Amino acid sequence: MKSFNFTSLFLKRTLGSLKRIYAPCRFQHAQNPPPLVVERALRSIKMDTFEAPLVRNFCIIAHVDHGKSTLADRLLELTGAIPKSKENRQVLDKLDVERERGITVKAAAVSMFYPYKNQTYLLNLIDTPGHVDFSTEVARSLSACQSAILLVDAAQGIQAQTVANFLLACDSFMEVIAIINKIDLKEAKVERTIAQIESEFGLQAKNIIQISAKNGTNCGKLLEQIVEQLPPPNYSRTGLLRLFVFDSVFSSSINSTIINVAVTDGIVRAGDKIASKLSGKTYTVLETGIFMYPDRVKTDALYAGHVGYIICDTKHIQDTIVGDTFYHQGVDVEPLQTFKVPKAMVFAGFFPFDEVQYNTFEQSIERLALNDTGVRIVATSNPAFGKGMRIGFLGLLHMEIFNQRLESEFSQQVITTFPGVAYQCRIVGKDNIKEYGTELLTISDPLKWPDTNIIRETLEPIVDGQILTPTQCAPIIKLICDERRGVLKEEYCIDEKRTLLKYKLPLAEIVYDFFDQLKQVTSGYGTFDYEDSGYEKSNIVKLRFCINNEEIDELSVLCHAKRAQTIGKEVTVKLKENIDRQQYAIKIEAKVHATVLARQNIPPYKKDVGAKLYGGDKTRLLKLLKRQEEGKERMRSIANIQVPRDAIIAVLKRKL
């Protein structure tokens, strides 16, 4: 043992892996656990024996809740990576927010050793999220794999995200095996689901494995099929090193970034000098390793075909760019093809609760964004909240999860402004165009919207939406889409019970509660998927809110003219509820240009404020004045009216 160069913690972990790897009873398919595995585990993980033919890199893709994480649990158990348990654990959903909400938010990579037919295979699995808002995670995971397991719930059949994820895998030219899950359910309709998979995806029924991830039925058979049917990576160790960066996370325990990589060519070891294709910066590799539940395990190296991590002497969080190619310094290579990052759909301003905390706020956002490549960030500022960030998300759930992770993982309490989409406007006038640098502006921040006088036309983002619904719910869904300015493009029956509706819809109409409404009217059976369809001409206005004719900048909203009145009314009422009477009359108005769309009044106190309000009880009055004095810095003075910052926050908290 003396010659082994690892820490006691690593030794413990390795011996833990050894026990797991060596537990013969957990291998359903291996009579004799190969002695090589034992040796490997004792010496840390020596990767050189896992040549490409002994490696399978695959991800599990499916619609929301079809059982990806549960299947990952079973595969980890069957390969001895985790002990067997009757509990529903979903061990790869490690984030607090994933556990609380029961949904996968982050793709998680994990390695397993699987002895099969006198060989030990290294299986690298990536569990992916199912919700459309996290499709970047799926795209990234696919870029590190050669194949995908497409899981379909036997009771629900093919859903919108099953199709979307299958198409993503096809775009990446991947081998896909289809699996039907939840065959234990009474409502399971296995034959119907097989027919759907055959007709929708052209996959053959005889190759579709029927499993119950919950109770393990046929999961062992699936492991065999993973080795038999899925292709190994076709990469060479003798080529020049190329590492594809598909994820990264900042670890506060080591105060460094853990960079997830897929090695496509060559070998990488600790001590290697590597360079980034995107930034041109160079680093020294400090550690290489693989992810084994529950943590990472150091390896001697990573070879072509392996999926694992590296830790480098990166100085700044921004040094790691997901989608980057690393190579040996001085030995230039062609960059690897990177994945397409979807466009941000929803934008909101994020501000620290207290401006003095701006630095930690900024650092937390940067660290979280490193692990969430779907977000787009630019610095901003606001009269009420000071310096902050304007952040673009793939959807509202994405925004909610980001906010929750800021709170739970970074202890950051933040103020967020109304979520909105990015509109476009065409402006006129040579000078104006020169000032803005372009004739067509794309703007998500209402404060940046130009003066109406110089706007020639406005455009809004449109999506192509696919709604899969029980046929009897189609009429009500059509009404909902009409109300949201949708245009029906196609309608057809998928089978005797389900209809597919294809709509063109304004993005602004679907990002808020459309999905919830759809679920409600279809009792949870309706599914929705959408993709960007560019911009179309529209009638977008800037809705402004004023107190005694002075604008409250932070409440301005960009919206379609048709929605302005409803929003205006809601916000003015909410402001009235949150602002106390003062010495002057307060007039709260919602305006588009000079037209008032909604108005609320707050009458002033009578002359003797104290006497009238407190019936001569001067002690209470003094207390009130003292409290007001203390809270002065949390007040915002608008047209000489003291508007508590909390009133503005309360208004911002409402959903559009």
Ligand SMILES: Nc1nc2c(ncn2[C@@H]2O[C@H](COP(=O)(O)OP(=O)(O)OP(=O)(O)O)[C@@H](O)[C@H]2O)c(=O)[nH]1
């Ligand atoms: N009856 C039954 N329930 C299952 C089976 N597999 C998963 N489930 C249940 O289905 C629910 C969703 O399972 P998950 O594994 O979280 O699904 P997921 O696809 O990972 O979910 P997201 O990542 O959030 O999209 C959980 O309540 C599981 O217990 C199965 O084979 N049979």
